[in-house]
Amino acid sequence: MKKKPLILVSNDDGVNALGLKALIEVVTEFGEVIVVAPEKGESGMSHAISIVNPIRKKFVSKEDNLTIYSVNGTPVDCVKLALNQIVDRKPDFLVSGINHGSNASISVIYSGTMGAAIEGCFNGIPSAGFSLLNHDANADFTASKVFTRIIFKEMMQNGLPQGTCLNVNVPDLPLEKITGIEACRMAKGVWKEEYDKRTDPHGREYYWLTGHFNNFEPNAKDTDEAVLAANKVAIVPVSVDITDYEMLKSIKNWNL
Amino acid sequence: MKKKPLILVSNDDGVNALGLKALIEVVTEFGEVIVVAPEKGESGMSHAISIVNPIRKKFVSKEDNLTIYSVNGTPVDCVKLALNQIVDRKPDFLVSGINHGSNASISVIYSGTMGAAIEGCFNGIPSAGFSLLNHDANADFTASKVFTRIIFKEMMQNGLPQGTCLNVNVPDLPLEKITGIEACRMAKGVWKEEYDKRTDPHGREYYWLTGHFNNFEPNAKDTDEAVLAANKVAIVPVSVDITDYEMLKSIKNWNL
Numbered sequence: 100m101k102k103k104p105l106i107l108v109s110n111d112d113g114v115n116a117l118g119l120k121a122l123i124e125v126v127t128e129f130g131e132v133i134v135v136a137p138e139k140g141e142s143g144m145s146h147a148i149s150i151v152n153p154i155r156k157k158f159v160s161k162e163d164n165l166t167i168y169s170v171n172g173t174p175v176d177c178v179k180l181a182l183n184q185i186v187d188r189k190p191d192f193l194v195s196g197i198n199h200g201s202n203a204s205i206s207v208i209y210s211g212t213m214g215a216a217i218e219g220c221f222n223g224i225p226s227a228g229f230s231l232l233n234h235d236a237n238a239d240f241t242a243s244k245v246f247t248r249i250i251f252k253e254m255m256q257n258g259l260p261q262g263t264c265l266n267v268n269v270p271d272l273p274l275e276k277i278t279g280i281e282a283c284r285m286a287k288g289v290w291k292e293e294y295d296k297r298t299d300p301h302g303r304e305y306y307w308l309t310g311h312f313n314n315f316e317p318n319a320k321d322t323d324e325a326v327l328a329a330n331k332v333a334i335v336p337v338s339v340d341i342t343d344y345e346m347l348k349s350i351k352n353w354n355l
Numbered sequence: 356m357k358k359k360p361l362i363l364v365s366n367d368d369g370v371n372a373l374g375l376k377a378l379i380e381v382v383t384e385f386g387e388v389i390v391v392a393p394e395k396g397e398s399g400m401s402h403a404i405s406i407v408n409p410i411r412k413k414f415v416s417k418e419d420n421l422t423i424y425s426v427n428g429t430p431v432d433c434v435k436l437a438l439n440q441i442v443d444r445k446p447d448f449l450v451s452g453i454n455h456g457s458n459a460s461i462s463v464i465y466s467g468t469m470g471a472a473i474e475g476c477f478n479g480i481p482s483a484g485f486s487l488l489n490h491d492a493n494a495d496f497t498a499s500k501v502f503t504r505i506i507f508k509e510m511m512q513n514g515l516p517q518g519t520c521l522n523v524n525v526p527d528l529p530l531e532k533i534t535g536i537e538a539c540r541m542a543k544g545v546w547k548e549e550y551d552k553r554t555d556p557h558g559r560e561y562y563w564l565t566g567h568f569n570n571f572e573p574n575a576k577d578t579d580e581a582v583l584a585a586n587k588v589a590i591v592p593v594s595v596d597i598t599d600y601e602m603l604k605s606i607k608n609w610n611l
Contacts, residue, residue, distance in 0.1 A: 147465075157464075175401075281611075339461065
């Protein structure tokens with residue numbers, strides 16, 4: 100009998116996040132699941148790894164086809180430690196999330212959720228990150244679970260090309276208001292900072308990061324931001340080869 | 356009289372790193388320089404940002420056309436804080452490094468040095484990261500400075516397309532042994548982990564990250580790894596749009 104697929108799960112909101120529980124509910128239907136997630140929130144950790152400090156893993160629980168560990172490191176640390184020290188065979192799939200908050204447009208690059216998915220992809224594992232456009236710790240993942248299930252099934256069926264993973268974002272709407280799923284490109288834009296400058300009780304200044312997203316192409320129809328604004332789930336295929344091949348042609352004219 | 360170009364400088368090895376000093380020596384020749392660098396080493400921080408904790412900046416020094424600040428945050432925090440709170444006009448260029456150690460192939464994605472460059476690129480600033488293939492804190496940056504100067508001059512002259520920055524890696528060789536500069540693509544590969552598992556004095560296990568790079572295409576001639584192995588400086592143009600446009604065509608066949 101063929102072994103059940105082994106599915107590695109991580110996230111960046113930490114092992115206790117509601118979004119992680121939602122993702123586990125979806126994927127335990129399809130195989131043996133090992134969760135290795137940060138012990139606390141690691142949002143905005145991108146592809147960071149722990150070099151200066153060692154990391155520790157903690158066994159959380161095991162029941163039926165679900166084993167959970169936490170790690171005091173980044174999402175990418177979780178994936179690396181899982182692959183090297185926890186799993187006894189190469190996972191067939193890696194899923195990350197469901198993130199509390201959007202990872203559309205350039206947020207994919209700041210995202211710890213997508214950091215984990217990209218790390219899976221580096222290791223030749225078909226990988227996807229899932230995010231809901233709601234930051235709230237108590238966000239409702241009902242619709243997200245339905246779409247995660249559909250997309251994960253298609254990913255199992257079709258596989259993914261080597262070097263490509265998926266960045267899936269789900270609008271913050273009840274299921275019946277979401278009108279479809281669309282593959283698209285990431286919108287061009289920037290997070291414009293507005294640091295909140297304060298003074299501590301000892302008279303020293305400090306800064307809180309705040310800001311807003313500035314979409315450079317608000318009228319484009321084929322971006323993740325546009326698809327989400329049209330109340331659809333957005334899937335962006337993400338390449339881990341970030342060479343700019345167009346520029347590679349024109350730089351040949353430089354005087355080097 | 357036209358104002359001198361404003362050049363923002365950062366790195367991930369920290370404000371006291373020798374590689375940063377080398378980069379400052381090169382670019383102060385070309386304009387007014389503001390350095391905003393992490394107060395301590397932030398290697399492997401990728402595109403991470405500080406969300407949970409506030410950050411602080413520290414004035415370090417000012418002389419002639421060079422002002423230096425340190426920030427207790429990541430390289431990307433440094434760039435964000437610089438743009439929002441430190442500079443009085445948009446920098447004309449951003450340079451990051453010179454990193455102590457290679458950022459070729461997929462290391463570009465773990466790299467805090469390249470995180471800073473990519474953040475500059477998001478903000479429409481022509482940006483480049485420079486790295487020397489030597490991790491040593493006392494590495495010799497003589498040759499790196501020569502090539503950084505050549506490449507920075509070309510970047511000033513030609514500009515860079517919106518959404519593209521440069522990842523420059525320099526072989527660890529004396530100047531006369533380096534045979535040229537070549538634009539190339541990033542090699543496909545993976546860092547294979549070999550965690551070093553230890554036990555602390557209290558009987559608890561912990562893990563140090565170690566590993567080695569596995570080049571998936573050792574025979575390709577057009578990758579950064581191949582160019583460096585041929586004793587040349589490698590320039591990879593990096594796109595901040597990481598959509599996989601090939602996959603975007605084939606995913607249309609999925610049953611979504």
